[in-house]
Amino acid sequence: MKSGIPSLNLPAHRDQTAPALEDTPPEGLQAVLDNLDALVYVSDFSTHDLLYMNAYGRQIWGNIANRKCWQVLQDSDGPCSFCTNHLLINDQGEPNKPHVWEFQNQLDQRWYQCRDQAIRWTDGRLVRLEIATDITERKQMELELRAAHEKARAAALEDELTGLHNRRAFFEFGAQLLNQAVRHHTPLTLIMMDLDHFKAINDTHGHDAGDEVLRQVSALLQARIRDCDIVARMGGEEFAVLLPETGLEMARTLAERLLGLLQELTVHHGGQSISLSASFGISLLGSRDRRLEDLMCRADEAMYQSKARGRSRVTLAT
Numbered sequence: 412m413k414s415g416i417p418s419l420n421l422p423a424h425r426d427q428t429a430p431a432l433e434d435t436p437p438e439g440l441q442a443v444l445d446n447l448d449a450l451v452y453v454s455d456f457s458t459h460d461l462l463y464m465n466a467y468g469r470q471i472w473g474n475i476a477n478r479k480c481w482q483v484l485q486d487s488d489g490p491c492s493f494c495t496n497h498l499l500i501n502d503q504g505e506p507n508k509p510h511v512w513e514f515q516n517q518l519d520q521r522w523y524q525c526r527d528q529a530i531r532w533t534d535g536r537l538v539r540l541e542i543a544t545d546i547t548e549r550k551q552m553e554l555e556l557r558a559a560h561e562k563a564r565a566a567a568l569e570d571e572l573t574g575l576h577n578r579r580a581f582f583e584f585g586a587q588l589l590n591q592a593v594r595h596h597t598p599l600t601l602i603m604m605d606l607d608h609f610k611a612i613n614d615t616h617g618h619d620a621g622d623e624v625l626r627q628v629s630a631l632l633q634a635r636i637r638d639c640d641i642v643a644r645m646g647g648e649e650f651a652v653l654l655p656e657t658g659l660e661m662a663r664t665l666a667e668r669l670l671g672l673l674q675e676l677t678v679h680h681g682g683q684s685i686s687l688s689a690s691f692g693i694s695l696l697g698s699r700d701r702r703l704e705d706l707m708c709r710a711d712e713a714m715y716q717s718k719a720r721g722r723s724r725v726t727l728a729t
């Protein structure tokens with residue numbers, strides 16, 4: 412066949428009233444292929460020599476004479492690492508059903524949906540037939556949507572005022588630490604911290620000053636924890652610090668250090684100086700705890716004991 416287009420394997424019982432496709436002259440098939448809004452190419456299965464490429468492909472990737480698919484389409488030094496040929500044949504080396512995938516071309520940087528198939532060429536040898544449709548616009552929309560989704564998700568997990576994790580993030584990420592601790596039988600402690608007389612700070616110095624206190628306290632907490640810990644603003648002036656692989660005594664030492672640092676911190680706002688203190692409660696993951704709420708309930712109780720006993724102190728849950 413002059414055109415290089417293989418004859419079609421038509422079903423035996425085709426519609427007799429329809430014009431016979433095998434009667435279509437090769438130039439007709441050539442015209443159809445050259446007017447497709449998609450790349451169509453054929454390459455030898457073992458040598459990768461390009462045997463055919465339609466006008467759409469030649470316009471973008473140029474001349475195919477005596478060249479291999481990886482030279483024309485990818486400009487690489489050898490067969491592509493992502494070549495799908497092995498997926499197109501079965502264990503007996505016979506053609507499988509088509510393989511459809513999405514791919515970003517290295518040369519024009521555009522995204523294509525590729526439909527790859529092994530077929531028999533006019534001389535009986537196995538060849539690779541690929542039909543690739545440009546899906547760059549759709550892909551860009553998908554990527555933009557995903558980025559917007561990730562941004563929205565990050566915003567939904569962040570406390571707007573302080574930039575710390577919010578309550579929702581605390582439970583979402585904390586659950587992972589809890590599961591790990593349960594699985595590996597490692598200690599996990601929770602420190603709950605509530606600023607003392609915060610309402611008085613707001614009332615005396617103004618709400619903006621209160622906000623500045625919350626921001627500076629958050630920065631202090633964030634600077635004092637390890638990468639593996641989770642610190643979150645649970646609401647108002649209440650904070651939680653979750654410490655994996657940490658026993659009660661280590662957590663107590665950290666809480667006392669945080670209390671000392673808070674007492675040393677003076678927040679300057681609008682020409683005023685604001686001193687701080689906080690009450691702490693600490694609980695340790697028990698053998699029967701399966702939820703963060705169990706841990707939090709005991710740490711909260713301990714924190715309220717700190718408040719009841721005069722504030723500005725650390726209490727361990729019993």
Ligand SMILES: Nc1nc2c(ncn2[C@@H]2O[C@H](COP(=O)(O)OP(=O)(O)OP(=O)(O)O)[C@@H](O)[C@H]2O)c(=O)[nH]1
Binds near residue numbers: 606608617618625
């Ligand atoms: N500036 C500011 N104030 C807040 C924010 N969220 C909550 N508050 C205020 O925090 C105060 C908390 O007051 P309380 O619950 O009475 O606690 P407290 O005054 O710290 O008293 P104790 O906890 O018993 O020591 C309230 O006045 C809230 O309006 C915030 O984002 N910014």
